[in-house]
Amino acid sequence: MARRARIDLKGHYYHVVCRGQRKNPLFFSPDDRQKYFEIINELLMETDIELYAYSLMTNHVHLDIFRNEYPLHKFMSRLNTKYALYFNKKYNLVGHVFQGRYKSFIVLDNSYLVYLIKYIHLNAVRAGIVKNPGEYKYSSAKFYEGGKEKNIFSIKKLPIFKDKNKYLKFMNSEVAEYPIYKDSIGNKDIYLFFEKRKPGREKSKFKEKRKQKINIKKELKNILKKNKIQYETFIHTKFSRKNKKYKQFVFKKLIKLGFTQADIARLMQCNKSTIGRILK
Numbered sequence: 001m002a003r004r005a006r007i008d009l010k011g012h013y014y015h016v017v018c019r020g021q022r023k024n025p026l027f028f029s030p031d032d033r034q035k036y037f038e039i040i041n042e043l044l045m046e047t048d049i050e051l052y053a054y055s056l057m058t059n060h061v062h063l064d065i066f067r068n069e070y071p072l073h074k075f076m077s078r079l080n081t082k083y084a085l086y087f088n089k090k091y092n093l094v095g096h097v098f099q100g101r102y103k104s105f106i107v108l109d110n111s112y113l114v115y116l117i118k119y120i121h122l123n124a125v126r127a128g129i130v131k132n133p134g135e136y137k138y139s140s141a142k143f144y145e146g147g148k149e150k151n152i153f154s155i156k157k158l159p160i161f162k163d164k165n166k167y168l169k170f171m172n173s174e175v176a177e178y179p180i181y182k183d184s185i186g187n188k189d190i191y192l193f194f195e196k197r198k199p200g201r202e203k204s205k206f207k208e209k210r211k212q213k214i215n216i217k218k219e220l221k222n223i224l225k226k227n228k229i230q231y232e233t234f235i236h237t238k239f240s241r242k243n244k245k246y247k248q249f250v251f252k253k254l255i256k257l258g259f260t261q262a263d264i265a266r267l268m269q270c271n272k273s274t275i276g277r278i279l280k
Contacts, residue, residue, distance in 0.1 A: 055139035108186035115178035
């Protein structure tokens with residue numbers, strides 16, 4: 001069964017989660033975490049992706065990312081691939097480092113962003129590593145509490161939490177965690193409203209080629225009809241000296257209409273070089 005297409009639209013925040021293969025550790029030492037930060041810093045400089053919160057646990061990672069023009073899937077692919085290459089080389093391992101594709105939840109209502117930040121920063125507390133979020137040095141909690149950020153140089157704060165007192169008050173309050181519906185952060189009604197108005201996916205190369213094949217077939221039939229040549233005979237007749245001239249004539253007509261030798265070769269189910277020889 002085909003995997004469900006991931007939502008990757010610009011102008012939205014995303015909660016991204018990456019887990020180690022079979023829940024195995026992603027980080028064995030502080031140096032591993034520093035390498036991960038190094039790769040993120042490098043990619044943030046090269047792209048217009050924005051990072052608003054993070055937490056690096058032993059076997060998984062949480063990121064709060066805002067997607068501009070640069071696709072989220074490309075950013076995450078480069079990040080995970082670079083780190084996996086480093087990890088396998090350092091520990092002399094082979095195979096997958098991460099458990100399948102990363103998970104991403106699109107934030108459809110920005111009012112839930114405060115809950116997302118809280119969820120990410122409380123990871124180390126829930127795991128029993130620290131008592132207070134700001135004590136964990138591999139998350140952005142200390143930065144939100146007013147401390148200096150030492151890991152991600154270009155990290156940003158949510159505007160509502162630029163006042164650290166508002167942030168601390170919210171972290172100490174008892175509020176429900178953000179709701180998740182399918183692959184989004186928000187309730188069911190918001191998700192269904194979004195689905196109806198979501199821009200359509202770009203057509204794949206396969207679909208474009210299929211459409212092109214239909215167009216060239218249509219034009220070919222028109223040319224053959226005008227010259228009283230049967231379509232089936234034309235398609236199934238072998239390439240021989242006897243019919244080379246009218247094939248050459250037809251192919252030149254198709255070239256003039258804007259189709260390429262590769263387009264014709266796909267239609268005729270032969271090599272591009274064969275079409276080139278006939279045209280010469």
